[in-house]
Amino acid sequence: STQSLPKTMHGVQVSKTGGPEVLEYKTDLPTPTLLAGELLIRNSIIGINYIDTYFRTGLYPSPKPEILGREAAGEVVALGPSGVEGFKEGDRVVWMGNGGYAEYTAAPAAKTLKVPDGISSEDACAAILQGLTAITLVEEAHKVESGDWVLVLAATGGVGGWLCQILRAKGAHTIGTVGSEAKVEEAKRLGAEVVVVEEQGRVEEVVKEKTGGLGVRAVFDGVGKATFERSLELVARKGTVVSFGNASGAVEPFSISKLSAKNVKVARPSLYNYIYTRGEYEKYADELFRLMTDEKFDVRTHKTYPLKDVAQAHQDIESRKTMGKLLLSP
Ligand code: NDP
Numbered sequence: 254s255t256q257s258l259p260k261t262m263h264g265v266q267v268s269k270t271g272g273p274e275v276l277e278y279k280t281d282l283p284t285p286t287l288l289a290g291e292l293l294i295r296n297s298i299i300g301i302n303y304i305d306t307y308f309r310t311g312l313y314p315s316p317k318p319e320i321l322g323r324e325a326a327g328e329v330v331a332l333g334p335s336g337v338e339g340f341k342e343g344d345r346v347v348w349m350g351n352g353g354y355a356e357y358t359a360a361p362a363a364k365t366l367k368v369p370d371g372i373s374s375e376d377a378c379a380a381i382l383q384g385l386t387a388i389t390l391v392e393e394a395h396k397v398e399s400g401d402w403v404l405v406l407a408a409t410g411g412v413g414g415w416l417c418q419i420l421r422a423k424g425a426h427t428i429g430t431v432g433s434e435a436k437v438e439e440a441k442r443l444g445a446e447v448v449v450v451e452e453q454g455r456v457e458e459v460v461k462e463k464t465g466g467l468g469v470r471a472v473f474d475g476v477g478k479a480t481f482e483r484s485l486e487l488v489a490r491k492g493t494v495v496s497f498g499n500a501s502g503a504v505e506p507f508s509i510s511k512l513s514a515k516n517v518k519v520a521r522p523s524l525y526n527y528i529y530t531r532g533e534y535e536k537y538a539d540e541l542f543r544l545m546t547d548e549k550f551d552v553r554t555h556k557t558y559p560l561k562d563v564a565q566a567h568q569d570i571e572s573r574k575t576m577g578k579l580l581l582s583p
Pocket of ligand 1: 301
């Protein structure tokens with residue numbers, strides 16, 4: 254490398270599972286060394302995703318100590334020994350991988366993209382993981398058609414906000430749920446035709462009323478444990494429940510024989526398996542960048558927190574107070 258890099262860096266490490274208090278800000282973490290296929294990125298902006306809380310609590314097991322964080326944007330400052338074709342020092346990039354809550358990350362070149370001119374690094378980082386999730390859910394987990402009625406839970410959340418905007422563009426009719434009255438207007442602005450506040454208990458009634466008692470073609474359910482059974486009840490005959498997350502806890506085991514009552518499909522996808530190949534990743538990222546530039550989709554940032562305040566950010570996303578993307582400034 255032509256640049257001299259510091260031997261240590263600041264970042265946030267988790268040594269044991271637990272609440273937000275296990276997120277430890279450190280100033281003496283080793284700057285990562287590179288393996289084949291890796292790029293060293295100096296992160297300028299880092300994304301928070303709900304999944305970060307699963308690795309923190311242990312809902313998703315992972316080796317500790319660990320630097321959490323699945324995405325960031327920044328500058329390529331060094332190239333691994335091989336498998337990094339197409340990248341050079343100075344490239345402005347966005348990446349998905351592991352170890353994002355830090356000044357530097359060894360990011361997989363296969364999951365790194367040059368940020369197109371006309372898109373800021375902040376927007377690229379805020380969009381990549383949640384935006385790709387929403388696009389692949391409506392293209393692959395359940396192919397939404399114009400005119401379909403669909404139900405989106407947590408409609409103003411990171412993924413939820415992308416879903417609402419994409420579904421509106423597709424000509425679908427979205428019923429969105431939100432956790433509080435304060436989120437209703439935002440869900441409507443994003444494209445939900447009908448918005449229901451969860452605690453008011455009217456979700457079943459509204460779905461029946463809007464669909465003539467038939468139910469929705471698809472439910473996009475990232476809430477999990479608290480809502481999965483209800484999602485099965487609200488989906489139409491031959492419809493799909495797309496269960497893609499666990500914000501309220503993991504879905505309990507259920508009997509597949511239940512599905513025959515309406516010939517329902519249940520999908521439990523991970524983004525990673527939809528963007529496994531470079532071709533899949535580039536195809537969907539190109540579509541996301543097109544939505545951001547040509548279609549003027551709104552990349553909604555809730556707040557950018559200093560990296561040392563990451564515990565507050567985790568507390569905020571878990572307390573259902575946020576709408577849109579939480580970012581960290583290294
Ligand atoms: P969000 O910004 O959507 O935050 C989570 C939201 O879930 C909250 O704002 C809240 O909205 C809602 N919620 C409902 N019940 C609870 C609860 N008991 N505790 C906490 N929140 C609750 O986060 P993300 O956009 O990052 O992720 C949304 C979901 O998508 C998560 O489940 C995540 O794991 C999943 N996901 C899955 C991926 C995959 O590959 N399968 C990829 C990316 C995300 P409200 O108060 O309005 O109900």
